[in-house]
Amino acid sequence: MEFTLLWAAFTAIGFSWVGTRLWSDRLPDHPTDRMIGAAAGGLIAGRLVAMMVQGINPVTHPLDIVIVRGGVHTGAAAIGAIVTYLWAGKWKIANLDATAPAAVLGLAGWHAGCLWRGACLGTASGLPWGWAEPGSAVTRHPVELYAAFGLMAAAWLTSRLPWRLLTRAGTALVLVGLVRFLTEPMRLSLTGGPVGWYLAAVVVGGLGVWFGPRISNRLSTAPT
């Protein structure tokens, strides 16, 4: 039994908790609990879809869902987490804006959790800050730490944005998608990584930033 994934999850929870302390304005009650619940919802959705993509029937092999290391589908996990969060908050979209910086910081914590999992390294690199696997002479990009730093910057940037419907949440989605997209070429992968989902996040986030304030204005000026 190994607990490295669990430590990475604790790191993510710790980072998101710090986020709720740094950016507490307009947060719903029990924000960290809500984020943990949303992450659990996303994990279940992502694992279920990954199993089906891999040809494992979740009905005939339900216990396989606990083997998280077998893979979690990025897109399904993201959608599952957002839907769970909205559902738990009675579909109040403004909660997404309030929570976005802390959630992005939590995601940074998940990537920083690579330090516990021994899974920080990506493609070979001759750069001075490259790391080598124990017993190896090949230095590599600590790509998960690049992602962690990028997401920390994204969290801070998101927290500086004005309070308009979906401006913070949409920007957060754009920045998360961009950070993952830009770091993906430095990750080692058998399948090329879910680049399409990162680009989808950028597009959907951008649409949220564009349409959110307009929808909000339309609703506020509509005759009652």
Place this chain on the structure above:
Amino acid sequence: MGQSATMLKRSVVLVLILAACGGAATSAPTVPGDRADLPATTSDEFEAHLAGLDRPAVVNVWASWCLPCRSEAPVLNQANEKYGEQIEFIGLDVQDNQKDAKAFLAEFGLEFDHFFDLDREIVNHYGGIGTPVTFFIAPNGQLVKTHSGILDERTLALNIDELLKLDS
């Protein structure tokens, strides 16, 4: 009462959808009829086999009863498809029976060579503990690294990259 009935209907529909999706994705037969038994081998023979290879090898220890092995199998399949010409993938089925082993291989379509190691003699020879465990072997047959527990995609890709760098 009405709400419960609606919930029940929704649950049934969800289960049927999941079953359909899973069934559609699993196209391989679950019980093979014509697959030969996995060859049993000794640690000396296996060591000689690895030493005779002209490329690095990934030796994955699995069993049909091993839950994590089920989730690992698709990742190994992807790796074999991508790196099968540069790296020799080998499966070692341990503490198992031939019928279940063949059903497992057919279910996941693992198309690389597999050997039968009923009493874990080979695994013990290489110092592997538990199931699954994966050995990364240099082209001269020397053990480079042992990974205990389930292999995720990134870990496998990283260790394959290390083997290829070693080989070049």
